[in-house]
Amino acid sequence: MKALCLRSRLKQFPRNNNVFRRYISSLPIYTDTNLAHQLHTIFTKNPNTSPDDDPDLRALAPFLNPKLVETVLYSFQSWNRAHIFFTWASNQQGYSHTAYTFNAVASILSRARQIAPLRALSVQILRSRCPMTPGALGFFIRCFGGAGLVDEANVLFDQVQSEGLCFPNVYAYNCLLEAVSKSTSVDLVDAKLKEMSHRGFVLDKYTLTPVLQVYCNAGRFDKAFDVFNMISDRGFLDGYLFSILALGLTKWGQVDKAFELIEVMEARNVGVTEKTFIVLIHGFVKQARLDRALQLFDKMKDSGFVPDISLYDVLIGVFSTAKELDKALGLYAEMKEFKVQTDTGIITKLISSCRDEGELKRLYTEIRRDMNLEALTMLYNSLLTVLVNNGSINKAYGLLRMLMKKGCNNDLQGDEFCWENDPNADSFCVVIDGLVKAGKLDMAVGLFRDMPKKICCKPNLLIYNNLISGLCSSDRLEESFEILREMEESGLVPSPFTHNSIFGCLCKRMDVAGALDLVKKMRVHGHDPWIKHCTLMVKELCKHRKAVEACKFLDDVVEEGFVPDMIAYSAALDGLIRIKEVDLAMELFRDIVARGNYPDVVAYNTMMKGLCQVRRVAEAEELLNEMITKGLVPSVVTYNSLIDGWCKNGSVEAAMRCLSEMFDKGREPNVITYTTLVNGLCNAGRPEEALAVWNEMVAVKGLVPGNIAFMALVHGLCKCGRTNEAAVHLREMKSRGMKPDGYVYTALISAFLAELNHPSALEMVKEMADEGSFPGKLDKNHAIARDAVIQLLRDSRTWSSIRDLIAEGKIPSISMPDIESEGLDGCIT
DNA sequence: ATAGGGTTAG
Incomplete structure (x- = not known):
């Protein structure tokens, strides 16, 4: 009894040496104050020497007794000193720990969250076989629970029984359940409950509360409600039990049920505590139930509580992510009404509630007085960021420059802002980054050079x-x-x-x-x-x-x-x-491969293209087989290159065969495939098949040919003497908004001239000239185009039109001397 | 507050 008394008195003392010393001197006779003081001093002052080597300690060891050890244990400020002392004492001959010294060190270690030494302690206490009262066991178990050692607590609880060291009572059971209450171990709880009823123990409030807690943690609301009702029947129900259940429901997403529970509490006149309100509102927000959170928030205020800063923080946070400045500001105003002190976190959230410059300015005017310089700079940087993101980089730049001018004051013309804060490195970061992104590099460098030489602007x-x-x-x-x-x-x-x-x-x-x-x-x-x-x-x-x-x-x-x-x-x-x-x-x-890389499909494609281009199609085919052997899947590109190779090699048949094989292999041919074939077929003088392939691409496959495809077709048809059809496709191409280039026009013009169809050739020249596509002097087609022009100038049906085009400068690259040297000066006025 | 580049058609 006396030891217990001593312990509880000691616990009241702050861990302060002077206080302790004063206390020691007032200790009653039964504790040897001098001894306790000496031990304390030795273990505090010689942290480096091993206690076993200390002759003074050796001299003191015979005087050890459990009460003394307990006194000394509680005298240390550091858990580590206490632990060292405890271990030393354990090893002294003639001395044995009691449940109380174990409890003393357990409580010290538990408070310091020293998991490993605590675990070792549970082994030691069993090995020491020291008997303990159910109360002592309960105390020990609670130390374990407090440090989160739930399993260890449970094992120890069973072992002290099987070893006959203690027979637990309801209190000890309750302590164990309390230790388990932070877990989700429903089975364990059920087993202990069964044990208790077997032993005829009456389950009290302190039994059922942790049980409810565990059921809630595990989301077992069937059981939770049973226990809850049981508690209610026994008349134990209080606000705390309600709040356990409500919070459990909230954590499992059952916000509405939790809310109902609060309403039941109100109806039954069970006071909802401030803490319950706070915890539940936070929980509701976490469950993304702002609606219920705000309802509960109102209830809380109706109950006469002043919400704390954490609630304003979390609710303003929600409005800030939703960019609802007005609502955030509403809460902020309320907060000020309640005289709740604001902090940087809340100011930050208000700032990020702003969508644009206007809102930032409004915020500034409303909360200016509540902001310190740091917050002001943050707001300023948000403004800069908003400006930069909206493309108003110049404005951001201007603002920052203005701020850099010292003595910034109210006269800043045209700006409602009055900044008395300094820009920091972040301000410059935002604007420099914006300038760089806007391509205004010189301004960026200039600003960088002008950064004030201060630590905050480094x-x-x-x-x-x-x-x-x-x-x-x-x-x-x-x-x-x-x-x-x-x-x-x-x-x-x-x-x-x-x-x-x-x-x-x-x-x-x-x-x-x-x-x-x-x-x-x-x-x-x-x-x-x-x-x-x-x-x-x-x-x-x-x-x-x-x-x-x-x-x-x-x-x-x-x-x-x-x-x-x-x-x-x-x-x-x-x-x-x-x-x-x-x-x-x-x-x-x-x-x-020797360099540690494996050629992939693209590498094979490249190689095969190279071989095909120099007419080594057979080798390309070998590579095709090789890649397949290696498990690579040829792509459309692979086949396209091969098709081109075969076409240019004179084996159009092989190319056509490849086309049908592509379908079999699930490699759908694309516009490039068809274009390659159209080109190949035309070059082989097979315009009918080229047109058939074209038709398949457009009408059957629904592919949309582009500029190059059309030009290949037009050019190819010209080559085959199907000039009129070529011209039709040229029309279609233009009607689809594509622009033929000089290459195609030249082909058409040559083809029409070859057919002696000068009027049509003239039309083409006109179109080409009108579109500014007349081949320039460096163009391969320049000579052909020029010759065509000359030929048309020689024809009375066409010469005047050509002359007009030249006069208009639409055929710019035909120089006068060129034409004059042809002896055609009479044609030109 | 930081990756994404290589191959095919007239």
Whole structure:
């Protein structure tokens, strides 16, 4: 009894040494204050020496007794000291812990949430075989429950019984149930309830409350309502039990039922506590039931409670995501009425409730006085963001510039805002980013240069990255390097994005040496160069017929330890093929596997195209078989390339066969397939079949031919001498809004001239001239067009029209001397 | 607050 008394008195003391010392000196005789003090001092002051080596401790050990140990345990501020002392005491000869010393250390460890030592303690208490009263067991179990060690509590509860150390009473059971109450262990609860009734225990309120809690946690409302009714029948019902049930229902989405329960409480005059209101409103909001949340919120106020800031915060938060500024402001006004102190979180939510500039300004006028400088800057930055997102980048820029002018005051003309705050780095970030996105790089750089040299405006990584990336996209590489240098000097570490922005720019410029230098630097930073930039380098080099250099670049990148992917290699393959280095391409293609990549369908397509173009269709066919063997599925592109190859190789039959096979294989031919065939058939002098194929594409397959397809057909028909049909398709093409180019017109004109149909040829020249499609001097078709014009000038039916076109400048590229030299000066006035 | 690049038709 005395020990219990002592413990509870000790617990009231804050863990403060002076207070403790004063207390120690007032202790009654039965505790040796001097001893307790000495032990406390030794364990506090020598944290580094092992207690076992301490001669002073060895001297004190024989005087240990449970009461002393308990006193000393509670005297430590740190759980760790207490634990060390407890362990030391455990090992002293002649001393044994009692349930009370175990409980003392258990409560200390539990409060400090020291799970592992607590677990060890449950083993130790069993091993020590110390007997305990049901009350002591209950206390111990509650320590475990408080630390969340539900299973351990349960096991221990059973073991102390089977070992005969304790026979639990209702209180001990209740403690166990309380420990279990945070869990969803319905089975465990049921088992314990059964045990209790077997033993003839009367279930009281403290039994049934945790039981209800567990049923609610597990969503077992059938059982929960049974228990609830049982509690009600026994007359135990109170607001707390209602709130457990209501909150459980809420957590399981049954908001309406929870709300009904509150109404029942009101009807029965069971007071709903403030905490219940708060917890339920939060729960309703979490369940996205703003309607009920607001209803309950009103009830709460009707009951005379002043809602706390957390409720205003969460409700304003909902209105803020819905962008309902008015409703958010309504709550805010109410909050002020209740004199609830606002905070930054709420101000932030109000700011993000604003949809546009107007709303931000309104908000500013309404809550200006409640905002501190930090909040003002936030509002200001929101305004800048809104402006930037609405495309008013100039306005955002202007505002920021205005703010940068010190002594910003009420005279700011034309603006209702009065900013007395300073912009911060975020302000600049928003505007610089906006300027970069709007392509106003010079302004962005200028603003960056003018950033005030203050800590709050120190450019951050995002600013540097955005600026460097913007400059790089505009090929302003030198400035990017300069800014990168400044960035590093300022102590910021470039991110992979920073380096890759510059790397991409170097690749776009085809600066192979520069790119490789940077890759070396990046490797030091542990940054991978983005392969898409390597691919870009390859593409650009290939565009300039430098496919060999591209391959070398890829090799060098590999040398640095970064292996490009198949896409980069495919680009290189294509580049080699474009400069007719098919054998080199083949070599690379075979080498790719050795580099750890597997050629994919696109790579095969590229290779096959290359072979077909140099009439090595048989090899292309071999590749087709190879890819199928490797489990790759040929695409429409694959077949299209092959069809083209066969057509150009004189085997139109094979191409046609392929077309029907495509259907079988489920690779639906597309416009390109048909166009290729139309072209091939016309070249083979088979216009009827070409028209049939065309018809199948349009009428049967419902495909929509584009510019190139139409031009192939028109050109092909001209070639076959089907000029009139060609002209019909030209009409159709134009009626569908497509614009034929000089190539097609020239074909038609030549064809009409060949048929000696000068009037029709003239029509075509007119159309071509009217559309400004007359082939320029550098155009392959220029000579043909010019010859046609000359021929038409020689014909009395057509010459005057041609003369007019020349006079109007619609045939600009035919120079006078050209015509005069033909001796036709009489035709031109 | 950050990926997405390679292949086919006159």
